[in-house]
Amino acid sequence: MDFSLNEEQQLLKDSVDRFVRENYGLADRRKLVASPDGFGRDNWRIMAELGWLGAALPEAYGGTGGGPVETMVIMEGFGRGLVVEPYFASVVLGGSLILQGGTDAARREILPPLAEGRIQLAFGFAERQSRYDLFDVDTKAAKSGSGFVLSGHKGVVLHGGGADKIVVSARTAGARREKAGITLFVVDADAAGVSRRAYQTIDGLRAAEVALENVEVPADAVIGSVDGGMPLIEDAARRGIAALAAEAVGIMDTMQSLTNDYLKTRQQFGRPLGKFQALQHRMVDILIACEESRSAALIATLRLDDEDASRRDKAVAAAKVKIGQSARFIGQSAIQLHGGMGMTDEMQISHYFKRLTMIDLMFGDHAYHLKRYPAL
Structure with a gap:
């Protein structure tokens, strides 16, 4: 089998490697890690201009029509430089959730500005008691009129402190450790009732503890189906x-x-x-x-x-x-x-x-x- 990259993927690899060589010496990375954002806004803009943020997104949503291989090429290059920009949290996790589960309207609202570097996403799934069990969700989503009210806590949300929108898992039915009854919601980070405590992780990245206290979200904030988020x-x-x-x-x-x-x-x-x-x-x-x-x-x-x-x-x-x-x-x-x-x-x-x-x-x-x- 031929596992070699095609011409476009090789060009992508070359551009990522060149970016890392020119921008990610140890001293450069130290400055970025110590900055208020924990990453470079200029770097994020460059990644958007080069098309990396939309490399795995369809052209209809502002991407270039790539897929998992393009993501692999970018992430391997980022590993060589220990890149700290929120590509993984925002694009790989947040972007894939919107792409795979969002309505067409949600995709058109969120994915093009994501590809252009104008917004950042985060994914809040872990809780204090959940360890590695993704289905262990205690955060609650109660029906309220046509929408929902979210209450709970999400821990170690990668780049959650600087995200514009956070995709969170919440329980709409069932017991805490049931796989059924989990729903995904897109929550505006500055919505009433959302509080965040950001901190630096041991590897120099950023994460946040996110508290949700009676956060009201509309029905169209649901990603996928109600009770079917797992x-x-x-x-x-x-x-x-x-x-x-x-x-x-x-x-x-x-x-x-x-x-x-x-x-x-x-x-x-x-x-x-x-x-x-x-x-x-x-x-x-x-x-x-x-x-x-x-x-x-x-x-x-x-x-x-x-x-x-x-x-x-x-x-x-x-x-x-x-x-x-x-x-x-x-x-x-x-x-x-x-x-x-x-x-x-x-x-x-x-x-x-x-x-x-x-x-x-x-x-x-x-x-x-x-x-x-x-x-x-």
């Missing part, structure tokens, strides 16, 4: 996992390259560390882990729209397992081979490992997906 949540999670896998591949590939370069220049006992056979073997193991992860991420991406649900879900879960296992091995090995300096904030390698650790935990860590795989 399939959309699971679809967004699959697309999110595939995108994170691609980002992780970019990170691990960069860690491999940085570590290899370090071993070629660091001298010990009068010769470069890379001359020691045991360390050469370790680098080979790191390279193998990188390539295995790349294959798993690619298969997960290509299976996202597979009509065979079992084959699709197994590919995504397998990618999460392989990415998590490889991330730990490559991260720990890279830190060890850099010696004590590898742990410090001054070294790029430590920032890459922090992001890999966070990726493993999102939408379930590798142990969680390994356990659920046999039942898929």
Whole structure:
């Protein structure tokens, strides 16, 4: 099978790689992380102008007609630079929910300004008690006239502090841990009753705790069907996992390259560390882990729209397992081979490992997906 990129996808890859090289040195990233927004507004504008924000959206909604492969290309490039702009939260998660579940009117209202970089989205699905169970939803949505009233709390909402609209899951029927009875709503971030507490995560990104206190939303704020939001949540999670896998591949590939370069220049006992056979073997193991992860991420991406649900879900879960296992091995090995300096904030390698650790935990860590795989 031919897994090579077509001409347009290769051009997209080249433009992303060039952007990262020119704008994402370690010092540049530090400034962005320390800024009030936690990312670069100018960078976000450039991404919109280059068409990246709409790369996976249909042309009818302001996109360029791409799909999961285009998202994979962008996310892998972003992983190489540890890009902090809210592409994943806003486009991959928020955008896919609107595209897959929104009415035509909702898509036309939200997706074109998203592709143009004029608005940002976030997805609030996690709660204090939910852990990795996407169906564990305690936030309530009570019918009120023709609309609904939302009350509850969402935790670790990626880039929720700066989002213009937040897609939230709320229970409209059933008990807290039932899969049925969950509905998705689009909530204006500045609506009455919405409060947000933003903070920086360990990997330098931004997240927020979002409280909903009697927030009134109209009937057309529903995404998908009432009580039928769980399939959309699971679809967004699959697309999110595939995108994170691609980002992780970019990170691990960069860690491999940085570590290899370090071993070629660091001298010990009068010769470069890379001359020691045991360390050469370790680098080979790191390279193998990188390539295995790349294959798993690619298969997960290509299976996202597979009509065979079992084959699709197994590919995504397998990618999460392989990415998590490889991330730990490559991260720990890279830190060890850099010696004590590898742990410090001054070294790029430590920032890459922090992001890999966070990726493993999102939408379930590798142990969680390994356990659920046999039942898929």
